[in-house]
Amino acid sequence: MINKLTKPKRLYQEIGLALYEEFRQSNFHIGDRLPTERDIAERLKVSRTVVREALIMLELMELVEIRKGSGIYLIKQPTNDTSNHELESSLDKDDAGPFEMMQARQLLESHVAEFAATQATKKDIIKMRNALELEKQNIDVLDHKHDGDKLFHFAIAEATQNSVLVDLVENLWERRENSLMWKQLHSHITDQTYRKKWLIDHQNILSAIQQRNPDAARMAMWRHLENVKDTLLMLSEHQDPNFDGYLFSSNPVQV
Numbered sequence: 001m002i003n004k005l006t007k008p009k010r011l012y013q014e015i016g017l018a019l020y021e022e023f024r025q026s027n028f029h030i031g032d033r034l035p036t037e038r039d040i041a042e043r044l045k046v047s048r049t050v051v052r053e054a055l056i057m058l059e060l061m062e063l064v065e066i067r068k069g070s071g072i073y074l075i076k077q078p079t080n081d082t083s084n085h086e087l088e089s090s091l092d093k094d095d096a097g098p099f100e101m102m103q104a105r106q107l108l109e110s111h112v113a114e115f116a117a118t119q120a121t122k123k124d125i126i127k128m129r130n131a132l133e134l135e136k137q138n139i140d141v142l143d144h145k146h147d148g149d150k151l152f153h154f155a156i157a158e159a160t161q162n163s164v165l166v167d168l169v170e171n172l173w174e175r176r177e178n179s180l181m182w183k184q185l186h187s188h189i190t191d192q193t194y195r196k197k198w199l200i201d202h203q204n205i206l207s208a209i210q211q212r213n214p215d216a217a218r219m220a221m222w223r224h225l226e227n228v229k230d231t232l233l234m235l236s237e238h239q240d241p242n243f244d245g246y247l248f249s250s251n252p253v254q255v
Helices: 011-025 037-044 048-060 085-092 098-119 122-140 147-158 163-177 180-186 194-210 214-235
Strands: 064-067 071-074
Touching (some): 011 037, 037 048, 048 098, 098 163, 122 194, 147 163, 147 194, 194 214
C-alpha cells in the first residue's frame, strides 16, 4: 500500500493517485487498454477535464500511453514501492492542470476586458490591432508561435491602466509557458486550424473594447476562453468518437 506520499495538492493529482492505486491493484497488464475517460469520470464523479489532467500526469510518469483514436493503454506496471520517487515528485509539483488554468484565466481576463473597455486609450487600441496583425501573420505562415495571441491579451491588461492586473495576467501566461502539463496536452494536438477561430474571437473582443461596451467585452472574452477550453478538450481527445467501448468490454451488459 502506498502510504508515505505527499498529500496531493490538486484535484487532478488526487484522481491520478486513485487511478495509480487502481491500476496497481487490478489485473491490468502492460499493453492492456484501460477504461475510457468517460467511464472513469462517471465512476469517480468528477469532470472529464479533471480526468484528462490526471491522465496527462500519468502519461508524464510514462505509466500510460494515450493513443489518438484508440484509447488509453498501460505501458508500465505500477509499483508497490512505498518510496516511489516518481509518483512522489508528480504529487509534489505545483503545476496546475491546463483546464484549471484556463478556468482561472476565464474568470480573471473576462473582467479585465470589461474594465479595459472603460479605460483604453487610442494607444492601447493600436497595440491591440498590432498584436492581431502579428497573430494573423503567425497563422498565415503556419508559425507555431503564439506571440500575437500573447501580446493581444497583455495589451488588454495594460489597457486597464492597473499594474496589478497586468502582473496577474502575465503570471498566468508565465505559468502556462512553464507548465509540463500544458506542453503534454499540446503534444496531442496537431490540427492548427482552430487558431483562425480564435483570431475571430479576438477581433470581437477588440470591437467591444473600441465601442467602450464593458458588458460586450466581458462576454466576448468569456466566450473566447470557453471556446479555447472546448477546443483543447476536443482536439486532444484520444477516443475515436465512433468507438463504442461496450463492444470491447470484457464484461458486456447483458440484454
